[in-house]
Amino acid sequence: MSELEYKVIVGLEIHVQLATRTKMFCSCGLGFGGEANTRVCPVCIGMPGVLPVMNKQAFEYSVLAALALNCNIPSFTKWDRKSYYYPDLPKNYQISQYDLPMSEHGYIEIPLEDGTTKKIRILRAHLEEDAGKNTHTFGNFSAIDLNRTGTPLLEIVTEPDLSSGAEVKALAVELQRIVRYLGVSHGDMQKGHMRFEPNINLEIIKEGKAYRTPITEVKNLNSFRALEGSVKYETVRQLDEFMETGVTFGMGNKRTFGWDDVNECTVLQREKEEAHDYRYFPDPDLVPVEMNDEWLAEIKGQLCELPIQKQQRFVDEYKLSEYDAAVLTGDRATAEFFDGAVKLGADAKRVCNILTQTGLKMANEKGCSAAELGVSVENLATLAKMVDAGDINANAATKIFEEMTASDKGPAVLAGKLNLVQKSDAGEIEGFVDEVLGANAEAVAEAKSGSKKSKKAMGFLMGQVMQKSKGQANPQVVSQLLNKKLGESE
């Protein structure tokens, strides 16, 4: 490849499908798949005479998301019609927002690989309705499914502040975490709940002079892999192209690409940006939305600690590793489950171990969050405390946690029932120790010898005592007693 110095410049246009009960301007339910044209009504299929009515929940969800993205919420916003003819757009205009969006000028903080964070500026976020779907599986005819028509979409436009495929992916992951935390979107990439369109170009320094390559817009990416891949692929492609042709950024040479998932490359769709005239004008069927302080405060009340803040707090306050903090803050329910147990006085590291080693594994198998396994925060906290108090050992904690998911009994009861209560009573354990020492003279001698073999002999004696106690002896107590007895008899 080249010796040229270059910088990758990426901005994103993101469509997030909101998790409202009904569509943006009618009362049809939202859904995925299903028989074509079954979730439709006269309004969303654009029958003559129908009128749109704004879904207040969709608007509030958008404001909530915009607040989480640190955007300004203007006190006045309106709806505009964006005109273009396409069969999946039954009115041949889309209700969207043009010059006065419901939010603008924010930023999203994304975690970088080196443990620091970076702020990516948000230009604007606005609300609009989705179109339907054309399918071409009927020979000479195309078929149109309008089930998706009118689904509320939050369109987020970032500034071109991203400088690598990894950053683009990090933003996507972070945004997914945010919308899921807020509950404003299911954020399911496979169902198209989040669709990304990166605008990519390079700044190349050649002989002390900076050149910008033409912008590539990659359409409709709905996996992290495709998103990251498209940026990486375009970086190489644009470098090669620049070296071959020297063509630089100019009016009208923005190109539209698609992503080929099989060959993992971008594919040219349209050579030149068409001069679209969408003839935007205010939709006379809808009234502008006026946001007052009271309403805004009400929506602000629904904000929660954002995932990246939670993650940082877990590192700072609870001394978790970056990795563990990221895992536990992956979804809000798990993060709050963990946080709740710690706030009840359990040791953070201990709760973290129980969750990462047992809870998350089970949750993954069951396809739910660790908080939804049926274990209460209180029981999780008690379980962690029991380990720390020496009442049970770590293995027993795993068994008890598993048992709790299917039982309404607390950890103490279950530990007893399962005979997992650790014996810390020195008297009882001393009996086992004496028995073992008496029956294993050779090992005792080796242990005392201070030679290479003494450590291994010590382990053997430990194991024998544990066996006699049926695994219930507190290993710390056993170890103390063994050391003491071996020392005494010297």
Next chain:
Amino acid sequence: MLELSCRQLRDDIAAGRVKSVDAVEAVFAQIEKHEQTIGAFVSTFKDIALEKARSVDAKIAAGEKVGLLAGVPVAIKDNMCTSFGATTCASKILENFHAPYDAGVVEKLNAADAVIVGKCNMDEFAMGSSTENSGLKQTVNPWDNSKVPGGSSGGSAAAVAGRMCFASLGSDTGGSIRQPASFCGVVGLKPTYGRVSRYGLVAYGSSLDQIGPFGRDVGDAALMMNVIAGHDERDSTSVGADIAPVADCLVDLDKPVEGLKIAVVPQFNAGASDEVQAAITAALEAYKGMGAEIVEIEMPHIDYAIAAYYVIATAEASSNLARYDGVHYGHRTADPKDYFEVYSKSRAEAFGDEVKRRIMLGTYVLSSGYYDAYYLKALKVRNLIRGDFTAAFEKADCIMMPVSPTTAFGIGEKTDDPMQMYLADIYTIAANLAGVPGVSVPCGFDSGNMPIGLQIFTPAFTEDKLLRIARMYEKEHQWHTKVP
């Protein structure tokens, strides 16, 4: 029976003195006799109407409570969706379109136990002032069959004037109720924008369209208003009772407005024909005789109303009519080459010239580079015109002027000159831009025995007062009792 008012007929039916079935039969006898000539209807529903009439009669016989229009045969303009019959907007593109739902006003008529006998002819998509732009048929003026009935709600006006229904609904975007009412010698009311639900009204200019009644007299218009007014949550632009409660237009109708102050715009009225001016002057004299005071005012921006209207209305229309593309419903061209031809040919084949003209004009004024110069400018003019009305209402209770510069003109007389046709709306358009209510009341006849209308405006959401003012005049004169 055909000469009864809606109020009288309703009371007779509700009291069991008259059967709704007989009223419907009488109306259909009249339709059979005159419709061939007048051409007021796109479709009639004799079987459905009779069935409805029988059910209302049965309700009354059973002593059940009945609605404000119990058993009264009415008609609606064919741009209001009905779950029965077609809703064509007098356009070939919707000739076979059957809506799956009822418009808000149709629900209200049903709830009032009215009997819908038919859907009336109109200018295609309500674009026109003579009903000559109908893509389906010609309607003539019942007073002189060589003259137009006015438009765009020409069929609704002609049906009432021709006694083919007792009252009807039209829609008014730039005068489409008031002008045909004046041409046909009936009362026509354009309510305040937001007073009547537009849900189910096929849109032409969404920010201007408003449904309103035709009646043979002011009282019938008031009764119809009582039935159709009110908030509809399916129309975001319809106004709630918290902002403007719906007033009963009938209860105080006969109570004159004390100390009435009438504003007139002398330089503006001068554009009307001598005979129209004379009739308006006589009407004003009559009000003076009742103790009213005449205040001369200026409305400095009203001259720009037509220009602003044809920018705003066509801009909205170009977008509203984009959906008629042959893809989802309505006329589709045979054997299109590709999907682009589905659009272009379907639309080229089925839209009439005036509709195409307005779509092109509207598309142009919204285009990038022209938006500010036309659309945005027109919105500013609209605000200034609103201001003119506000200022006028600070000086007077109402404004009076002609409805139209002339009486009904001859069929074909203006069809070759759209500008002439547009200018005929000079007195009506400003009220749509300002959103205020306006009424046309018969105020005499010209030398050719064609009706003349007096137009009255009052502030937004004062239809009750507007109709009281109109009724003051109607009581003193009997123009409205004349039958073609």
